[in-house]
Amino acid sequence: MRSLVATCLLAILVVGLPIPRAAQAATGDPARGEDIYHRCLACHALSHNSVGPRHCGLFGRQAGTLKGYSYSTAMKKYGVTWNEETLDRFLENPLKVVPGTKMGYAGVKDAQERADLIAYLKQATRDPKICN
Amino acid sequence: MTIARLSPTPDGEIRRSFLTGFGKFTLSATAIALLAGNERLALIGSASAQTTNNDVAILNSALGAEQQAIAAYQLGAESGLLQKPVLALAVQFQSHHKQHADALAKAVQKLGGKPVAPLKDYAFPKDKLKKEADVLSFAASLEKGAVSAYLGAVPILTDRELAKAAASILGDEAMHWAVLRQALGQPPVPDAFMS
Numbered sequence: 001m002r003s004l005v006a007t008c009l010l011a012i013l014v015v016g017l018p019i020p021r022a023a024q025a026a027t028g029d030p031a032r033g034e035d036i037y038h039r040c041l042a043c044h045a046l047s048h049n050s051v052g053p054r055h056c057g058l059f060g061r062q063a064g065t066l067k068g069y070s071y072s073t074a075m076k077k078y079g080v081t082w083n084e085e086t087l088d089r090f091l092e093n094p095l096k097v098v099p100g101t102k103m104g105y106a107g108v109k110d111a112q113e114r115a116d117l118i119a120y121l122k123q124a125t126r127d128p129k130i131c132n
Numbered sequence: 133m134t135i136a137r138l139s140p141t142p143d144g145e146i147r148r149s150f151l152t153g154f155g156k157f158t159l160s161a162t163a164i165a166l167l168a169g170n171e172r173l174a175l176i177g178s179a180s181a182q183t184t185n186n187d188v189a190i191l192n193s194a195l196g197a198e199q200q201a202i203a204a205y206q207l208g209a210e211s212g213l214l215q216k217p218v219l220a221l222a223v224q225f226q227s228h229h230k231q232h233a234d235a236l237a238k239a240v241q242k243l244g245g246k247p248v249a250p251l252k253d254y255a256f257p258k259d260k261l262k263k264e265a266d267v268l269s270f271a272a273s274l275e276k277g278a279v280s281a282y283l284g285a286v287p288i289l290t291d292r293e294l295a296k297a298a299a300s301i302l303g304d305e306a307m308h309w310a311v312l313r314q315a316l317g318q319p320p321v322p323d324a325f326m327s
Contacts, residue, residue, distance in 0.1 A: 036327075038273065038276055039280030039281075039283075039284075039327065040280070041273050041274060041276065041277030042197040042200070042201075042274055042276075042277030042278040042280065042281040043200075043277065043281060045255070047255075048255035049255065050200060050251075050254070050255070051199075051200055051251075095186050095189065095190075099182065099185075099186075100185065102189060102192065102196075103193060104186070104189040104190030104191070104193035104194070104288075105190070105193065105281065105284040105285065106283075106284040106287050106288045
């Protein structure tokens with residue numbers, strides 16, 4: 001009986017453990033991501049600052065530091081470097097992750113859609129034909 | 133970029149004055165809704181300061197997108213690439229965006245926020261706008277983005293009257309997008325759902 005209880009407790013512990021976000025990450029499809037990126041176009045562009053900052057050079061850039069764009073104080077203080085994981089977290093719920101951000105948007109709630117979008121951004125923001 | 137008032141053709145002027153009159157009715161209804169939203173927020177009090185701040189951020193994002201759309205239609209109208217009746221359509225759509233921007237700016241102020249100002253210059257891809265279809269495609273991409281932006285705003289606006297007003301604008305943006313697609317010879321309503 002004792003061993004059964006121990007097994008159940010172990011099972012509960014294992015199941016209850018948070019899985020690292022990176023381990024959950026879905027494989028993204030850049031082609032689908034390009035379609036999803038169309039949702040961003042009212043405020044963003046790859047090559048130039050708009051209502052939101054330009055996306056070229058996004059990966060490896062520290063949040064809130066792009067020259068020529070006026071960020072919120074909250075984003076200037078956020079301090080992360082943009083990569084797959086930090087983008088995934090932010091895009092899921094921008095206003096919750098960075099309260100005070102200018103990006104007044106519910107977020108991309110579907111993990112696969114976020115993965116697709118990030119896969120597209122990873123390609124497009126390094127494309128020399130777009131980003132010069 | 134200096135945003136000057138458009139000078140539409142006489143035909144466009146007649147049509148616009150009719151549509152502007154209708155727009156005034158719509159804006160008036162929206163303004164009442166926004167005012168009602170403010171009164172409700174006043175009752176809720178300071179406990180919801182963070183959610184009010186979120187509403188201000190959401191409305192300001194939408195306002196920024198509307199200001200960009202106004203500038204984009206100005207660019208299109210001044211490009212010399214738009215012919216009748218498309219030019220009149222662009223003028224009409226720009227007037228809608230101006231009405232949206234006015235309503236959003238007022239709502240931000242009523243919530244105690246500061247409306248964002250239009251950018252001094254919009255880095256539009258002018259070198260890629262060489263014919264009418266290019267301008268229409270560019271406008272359609274902004275309208276589609278606007279639909280998505282409002283779709284992202286409606287569920288998280290804490291004040292339901294503001295959400296209703298945002299949904300009303302969303303419907304207008306979606307109609308713009310469909311009409312522009314039709315003008316481009318594309319299926320105007322390609323899907324049953326927007327995202």
